[in-house]
Amino acid sequence: MTGVDIGMLLTIVFGGASAVLVVTSRNVVHAALYLVMVLLSVAAVFLLMGAEFLAWTQVLVYVGAVVVLILFGLMLTKAPIGPMAVRSEGGRLAMAVSLGLFFFLASMILRAYGDTVIELRHVTTLMLGEVLYLGWTLPFLTLGFFLTAALIGAVVIARAEIGEGPEPDQEAIVPGGRDPVPSDASGNPGPAPALADPGKEVGV
Amino acid sequence: MQMQAAYPLVFAALLFSVGVYGVLSRRNAILVLMSVEMMMAAVTVNLVVFGEIVASSLGDALLSGQVFALFVIAIGAAEVGVGLAIVLLLFRNRASVNIDDADLMKF
Numbered sequence: 001m002t003g004v005d006i007g008m009l010l011t012i013v014f015g016g017a018s019a020v021l022v023v024t025s026r027n028v029v030h031a032a033l034y035l036v037m038v039l040l041s042v043a044a045v046f047l048l049m050g051a052e053f054l055a056w057t058q059v060l061v062y063v064g065a066v067v068v069l070i071l072f073g074l075m076l077t078k079a080p081i082g083p084m085a086v087r088s089e090g091g092r093l094a095m096a097v098s099l100g101l102f103f104f105l106a107s108m109i110l111r112a113y114g115d116t117v118i119e120l121r122h123v124t125t126l127m128l129g130e131v132l133y134l135g136w137t138l139p140f141l142t143l144g145f146f147l148t149a150a151l152i153g154a155v156v157i158a159r160a161e162i163g164e165g166p167e168p169d170q171e172a173i174v175p176g177g178r179d180p181v182p183s184d185a186s187g188n189p190g191p192a193p194a195l196a197d198p199g200k201e202v203g204v
Numbered sequence: 205m206q207m208q209a210a211y212p213l214v215f216a217a218l219l220f221s222v223g224v225y226g227v228l229s230r231r232n233a234i235l236v237l238m239s240v241e242m243m244m245a246a247v248t249v250n251l252v253v254f255g256e257i258v259a260s261s262l263g264d265a266l267l268s269g270q271v272f273a274l275f276v277i278a279i280g281a282a283e284v285g286v287g288l289a290i291v292l293l294l295f296r297n298r299a300s301v302n303i304d305d306a307d308l309m310k311f
Binding site: 005012016023035039046048051057070073076090091094101102105106109113114116117119120123127131135136139154 | 205206207208209210211212213214215217218219220221222223224225226228229230232234235237238239241242245248249252253256257259260265266267270271273274275277278279280281282283284285286288289290291292293295296301
């Protein structure tokens with residue numbers, strides 16, 4: 001039992017408790033904050049295993065960006081921020097499925113890797129960068145194109161289409177995506193900026 | 205420095221199972237996305253651990269486990285972006301993020 005093992009056990013207890021709290025918390029914002037703790041404990045696991053670049057990438061991308069995105073999603077959808085009910089009729093079945101899956105996986109892992117000991121190495125950012133840019137160049141570039149396509153797709157999906165939806169709010173839709181502040185030659189003051197109205201639909 | 209391989213593997217199995225429970229039991233689409241994120245985190249942990257297991261016995265000059273974990277992190281970020289865009293669109297059309305309300309294409 002080395003020091004790394006003790007740190008790993010502490011991380012597992014912390015992260016596992018946070019993970020259970022994510023799915024059982026009644027408050028959605030609390031669930032997002034518990035998700036931060038889960039992702040931080042995953043980063044701690046990476047750090048304990050000597051994968052320093054992965055650990056900091058995990059902190060930057062997940063804790064920094066993804067959780068902020070999720071919190072923005074919660075606020076933009078006016079989701080019930082307060083307590084909300086877990087569906088009861090499916091909850092018991094879901095509990096049985098996940099407990100069965102966990103005990104199956106854990107028994108298989110302990111049977112196959114119960115006495116495997118890893119000789120840890122320290123993979124520095126320099127090593128990972130050299131391998132990534134020399135040995136994995138094409139997949140890395142493909143990943144860049146993939147990310148660009150995904151972001152463009154997200155913008156296209158989330159953009160408000162004219163004439164779409166149950167009852168399009170004409171004042172909330174800016175034709176052609178122009179600036180809501182009027183600048184046409186007729187001197188018409190035009191409609192007020194749509195987002196200034198707090199009662200309006202948010203997704204413009 | 206040595207470490208038991210079973211600890212992080214069991215941790216990943218725990219995260220994956222809890223994520224499965226969240227996907228199956230929660231009705232809020234954003235909570236379902238958060239559970240999927242936890243499952244992807246479990247996959248990245250597994251990739252790193254198995255990469256280290258292979259590297260400590262056979263050697264691994266290309267760091268395959270860590271590079272694939274990096275790719276999974278990037279794809280997870282893209283998935284959250286597109287998923288939240290879909291959730292926003294669903295909210296705009298149905299005024300709800302309950303995934304039981306998205307049953308237009310249900311057989």
